[in-house]
Amino acid sequence: MSEMNKDDDFEIEAVEELETKKEEDSEEEDYEDICYLCRRPESKAGKMIELPNNIHICSDCMQKTFDAMGKGGFGYDDIMGMSNIPNISMINLADLQNTVPKKQKIKKKKVNEEKKVPELDIKNIQVPHKIKASLDEYVVGQEQAKKVISVAVYNHYKRVATNTMDEIEIEKSNMLMIGPTGSGKTYLVKTLARILDVPLAIADATSLTEAGYIGDDIESVVSKLLAAADNDVEKAERGIIFIDEIDKIAKKKNTNQRDVSGESVQQGMLKLLEGADIEVPVGANSKNAMVPLTTVNTRNILFICGGAFPDLEEIIKERLNKESSMGFKADLKDKYDKDPNVLSKVIVDDIKNFGMIPEFIGRLPIVFTLDSLTKEMLIKILKEPKNAILKQYQKLLELDEVQLNFDDNALESIAEKALEKKTGARALRAIIEEFMLDIMYEIPKDENIGRVTITREYIENIGGPVIDMRGILNLERRKML
Structure with missing residues (x-):
């Protein structure tokens, strides 16, 4: 029974390898062949001569090679006998691999025999x-x-x-x-x-x-x-x-x-x-x-x-x-x-x-x-766009089951600090990263923390954030119900 299972596994692996090879071959067909010598693609150099180890050489480079060999006075017998001459050896194609990275391959242009339909409508x-x-x-x-x-x-x-x-x-x-x-x-x-x-x-x-x-x-x-x-x-x-x-x-x-x-x-x-x-x-x-x-x-x-x-x-x-x-x-x-x-x-x-x-x-x-950013625009940038910075930090703390709130006065203070830096919206993240560091370091220590409210006093280093425990939040929810 175990031998039959082994045979089945072997067949499955063989089929998977065959399918993978077919996918790789079809993917390779989408890209042009590149000349190993002049690095020109098939669309520029014309039909390629295929050699072992996936090496392709254009007809121009091949002709130049033959011309150079002819000018050197080498005949077929001379070339074949070079292996007997000391310090001279023939090039072994097995040592060459035309491994062109995918990022340097060029996709073939799609050619339709019928009237070409524009892709943009x-x-x-x-x-x-x-x-x-x-x-x-x-x-x-x-x-x-x-x-x-x-x-x-x-x-x-x-x-x-x-x-x-x-x-x-x-x-x-x-x-x-x-x-x-x-x-x-x-x-x-x-x-x-x-x-x-x-x-x-x-x-x-x-x-x-x-x-x-x-x-x-x-x-x-x-x-x-x-x-x-x-x-x-x-x-x-x-x-x-x-x-x-x-x-x-x-x-x-x-x-x-x-x-x-x-x-x-x-x-x-x-x-x-x-x-x-x-x-x-x-x-x-x-x-x-x-x-x-x-x-x-x-x-x-x-x-x-x-x-x-x-x-x-x-x-x-x-x-x-x-x-x-x-x-x-x-x-x-x-x-x-x-x-x-x-x-x-x-x-x-x-x-x-x-x-x-x-x-x-x-x-x-x-x-x-583009207009210079005002304080009002910076406050909107903090909270209104889909990828607003405040929404990103609120999402991060949500994963720890903690609510993050910002007072309106806190947002004004952040915008004022950003204006002083004179680097536009880029200053906002730097300011928030600075005061959120301690909060995001301390919160995972205590599982009872349920909500953190950022105040103007905390941003201006004259106070701290308002922290509410989960029990208080549960009482608030019951009162609302």
Whole structure:
């Protein structure tokens, strides 16, 4: 009986191994073969010659190899007899393995013999007011910015879906987002990509340099989008690229050295933003990394650039003060010094004076600003969004069967402390982490604790939190019943 069971187990294992192998083979068929020598994919190099150990070589590399051998004067008999020559041995194919990591494999393009149906349908694209309503659930305030980005994205994907149905060609709606640090630029784009369910790549402009210098090549931003789309070129060509810290590639002033991370990067990005076929390294940041290269058309990729643009306020104030007239009814010179939203008065000339070249600004036709966060906005950020910080901590303590409450005065105190730090919404978590540390350390010690109420006195270090035991909570529930 035991022998029969062993045979059954062996058959089951054999069937499972066969099914696993079939799945792996079908998965491999979805990806292109890569030439072992030049690293070009099958779509570029043409039909591959398959050798043992899953090694593929394109016909060009094979021909070059034969030509090199012919120029060396080696005949077939000479090559076969090389094993007898001292210090020379033939290459053993068994020692080679074409193990290309999955992140460097390129998915095959789907080809339909019938008329190709566009994957994006105009009827299925979310309209601007629905996009904004979804953003409202996660992002507090910034009404104008949410409205602008909703309309721009809606128009962009209408353009992609129509794919220029007639002779009228719709231009791209690339955006430039300006806002103080911590105002929610990156969070807004992340939320947008989640709502639209499209590939999103977030790149940092600070690491970009001109080709040939140490740093990331400009094409690496598209390479990140390709990786986010699981190396599916067609999917990546409908994605969103958010380039953060775009103000860091402004022209460097008063320098005699070559500006390899400033104006040259802006010039290199011009074709990228406008729409062109870009050679992209797959799974790497540099074309010289001996990885496969593929071509991605950036015509339908939506580019959103964002930056804090420090000192831009001074440029705007200087322009506004020059425009003020003289006389008794003239504007005061310090009129705009206390204006928290002076960035909203920005014009293209101000961005140009900051150090962005006109050609670059021209390829970002939609420019909008985010407001500085006020105390009221910070309080809303603490408690209203779906992923609000307070809700996260309340959930953590719920797992210990403890209620966590915050007084209104406590929320005001947190917002005031955050404003003093001048880092926007990022300051909120740092402040909460500081005073929640002791609470989350002490609560698991005592199972009788049922509720913790955070007060203003506790946040300002002149008192402690209000702690209620489970027995008191049970009495309160009985009274309510």
